[in-house]
Amino acid sequence: MVLGHRRDRSSSLGSGKDGEATASDNEDETVVSSEQGNVLQHIIKQLHPGADLSRITLPTFILEPRSMLERITNFMAHPEIMIPMAKIEDPVERFVQVTKFYLSGWHIKPPGVKKPLNPILGETFTGYWDYPDGSKGYYISEQTCHHPPKSSYFFMAPEHRIRIDGTLKPRSKFLGNSVGSFMEGIAVMRFMDRKERYFITQPNMYARGILFGKMKYELGDHAQVKCPESGLEVDIEFKVKGWVGGTYNSIGGFIKDTKTGKSLYELSGFWHGEMSIKDLSTGKKTVFFDATNAKPSYPKSRPLEEQAPRESQKLWDTTTRALKKADQKTATDEKTRIEDEQRKEASERGDQPWTPKLFKPAPPGDEEKLDWVIAAKVDNDAPAEKQVEQILAIAPILPGQKMGEQFSQEKSLPSRERTAPPAQAQQQGGGGGDLIDFGQNDSKAAPGPAYIQPQGQPAQQMQEPMRATHNSSGGALSRTDSLGNEETFVDAEN
Numbered sequence: 001m002v003l004g005h006r007r008d009r010s011s012s013l014g015s016g017k018d019g020e021a022t023a024s025d026n027e028d029e030t031v032v033s034s035e036q037g038n039v040l041q042h043i044i045k046q047l048h049p050g051a052d053l054s055r056i057t058l059p060t061f062i063l064e065p066r067s068m069l070e071r072i073t074n075f076m077a078h079p080e081i082m083i084p085m086a087k088i089e090d091p092v093e094r095f096v097q098v099t100k101f102y103l104s105g106w107h108i109k110p111p112g113v114k115k116p117l118n119p120i121l122g123e124t125f126t127g128y129w130d131y132p133d134g135s136k137g138y139y140i141s142e143q144t145c146h147h148p149p150k151s152s153y154f155f156m157a158p159e160h161r162i163r164i165d166g167t168l169k170p171r172s173k174f175l176g177n178s179v180g181s182f183m184e185g186i187a188v189m190r191f192m193d194r195k196e197r198y199f200i201t202q203p204n205m206y207a208r209g210i211l212f213g214k215m216k217y218e219l220g221d222h223a224q225v226k227c228p229e230s231g232l233e234v235d236i237e238f239k240v241k242g243w244v245g246g247t248y249n250s251i252g253g254f255i256k257d258t259k260t261g262k263s264l265y266e267l268s269g270f271w272h273g274e275m276s277i278k279d280l281s282t283g284k285k286t287v288f289f290d291a292t293n294a295k296p297s298y299p300k301s302r303p304l305e306e307q308a309p310r311e312s313q314k315l316w317d318t319t320t321r322a323l324k325k326a327d328q329k330t331a332t333d334e335k336t337r338i339e340d341e342q343r344k345e346a347s348e349r350g351d352q353p354w355t356p357k358l359f360k361p362a363p364p365g366d367e368e369k370l371d372w373v374i375a376a377k378v379d380n381d382a383p384a385e386k387q388v389e390q391i392l393a394i395a396p397i398l399p400g401q402k403m404g405e406q407f408s409q410e411k412s413l414p415s416r417e418r419t420a421p422p423a424q425a426q427q428q429g430g431g432g433g434d435l436i437d438f439g440q441n442d443s444k445a446a447p448g449p450a451y452i453q454p455q456g457q458p459a460q461q462m463q464e465p466m467r468a469t470h471n472s473s474g475g476a477l478s479r480t481d482s483l484g485n486e487e488t489f490v491d492a493e494n
Helices: 034-044 068-076 079-085 091-103 316-324 328-349 384-390
Strands: 013-015 021-023 063-067 113-116 122-128 135-146 148-156 162-174 178-191 196-200 204-208 213-225 232-239 250-257 264-268 274-280 285-290 359-361 372-374
Touching: 013 034, 063 068, 063 316, 068 135, 068 148, 068 162, 068 232, 068 359, 079 148, 079 162, 091 196, 091 232, 091 250, 113 122, 113 196, 122 359, 135 213, 135 232, 135 372, 162 372, 264 316, 316 328
Parallel strands: 063 113
Antiparallel strands: 013 021, 122 135, 135 148, 148 162, 162 178, 178 196, 178 204, 196 213, 204 213, 213 232, 232 250, 250 264, 264 274, 274 285, 359 372
C-alpha cells in the first residue's frame, strides 16, 4: 500500500467547509527550499511531458528511509480487521470486511512527498507479526525483475487460514508539473477454508508541484476488489482535486453483486480520515473506518547482524541512517555506490537470464498477472503447524533462524564491507543538492532451496517503524489521464 512515517497525529485532522477534511500541519505537502528547488528544476529541464523517468537522478531529500519491499507491508497493517474476516459466515458481510481491510492501509504514509528506495534486483525482505492470540503472520518478498520493475511478495497467517500473493509493477510518467506512477499488478488474497479468492488492484499515485508550487501527494483513479467465487466486487474511485471544486483525498464507490447487477452498498469519505458505508437496501449510513484514530501494526524483523547482504534493511542500512539524519552527502554516496556495483554485476552477467531466489513464474490461468509466485510449496490444505514449517523453510524470517545455503553464501557488496558497523555510523554534513540514480540496478544470486531452523529468541522491531499521517490542503492541478504504456518505474511520491 502506501507509505509510513513517525508523526504526531493528535491534532492534525480537522473539519473544513462542507465537511471537507483538512490538516492543520500540511502533512501531505513538501515545502522545497530555494536550493532544493533549483536542483529539481535542473533535473526536470531535461524532460518533456510523457517522458519516462527510469534514468533520471533525483535528490535524496525526497527519499523515505526504507525499501519498496518493506513498504508493501502497509497492506497487512491492520490485523484487527484482517484476522476475523475469514470467520464471517455471510458472504456479503465477509466481502464488506475485505473492502474495509483494503481501505485501512492507505492512511499510512510519511508527511510531505516521499518515495521509498527502489529495490535492487535480487533484494529480499522478510518480516513477521505477533498477534494477540499468540499466532503469527509471515511475510516474504523479493525484487524479481528490474526492467520493468516487479516486487513480488507472499504473506500468510496459517492459524487464521489467510494467504496473500502479489506482484507490484509500477510504471511512471512525467506529466509537466506532476509525476504519475501507475500501479499495475495484482494481489490475490485467499481464505483457504472457504476456497475464496479476492483479486485486488491499486489506485495510481501522483506527485504534484514538481516544477512550481508546493509538492503535493495524491492518490487517483480507480481500484477494484473482486471475488469470482461469490460474484461480489467493489470499484473504488480515489478522487483527485480539480482546478475548481472538489476536495483532497476523497473516495467513492459501490459494492455490487455482479450476478444480479445490483448495488448493495455505497462508500464515501476520505482515505486519510473517516470513511462511511451506506446500506442501499435500508438507507442506513454508518462509519466504515476512521483512519484518524487507527493504530497500524508494523512487522518485526531479524537483527541486522543476522541478515544476509542483500536483505533490504542490511543492504540500505548506511543509506537509511544517513537519510534519518538529513545527511544528504552520505546518503548519496552510499546509495550510488550500491547501485554502481549492481550495474557492474549486471554487465558481468551479460545475456545470462536472472533467476529469483524465492519466487518462480506464475502458472497459466486467471492469476497469471501475478507474474511471480513463491517458489516453495506451501500447502493450503495442510494443518497450520505444517504450513508454518513450510514457510520457515523458504527464507529466514524469525530471529535466530539459520540461513539456507543461498543466503549464507551470498556475497557481500564491496560497499558493505568497507562500512563501519551500524553502532559506529558517522554523521557527515548534509548537502542539499545531491542526486540519486533512479534505478537500473541488478544483483546476482544463485537460486536454490533454503533450509532453516527457527530458534526461540526475542523479536526485534523493524528499523524505524512507520507511522500514519493525514492529508492537507495545497496547490492543485487538473486530473491527468492515468492510461499509458510506460515500461519504467518511479514512485509518484517523488
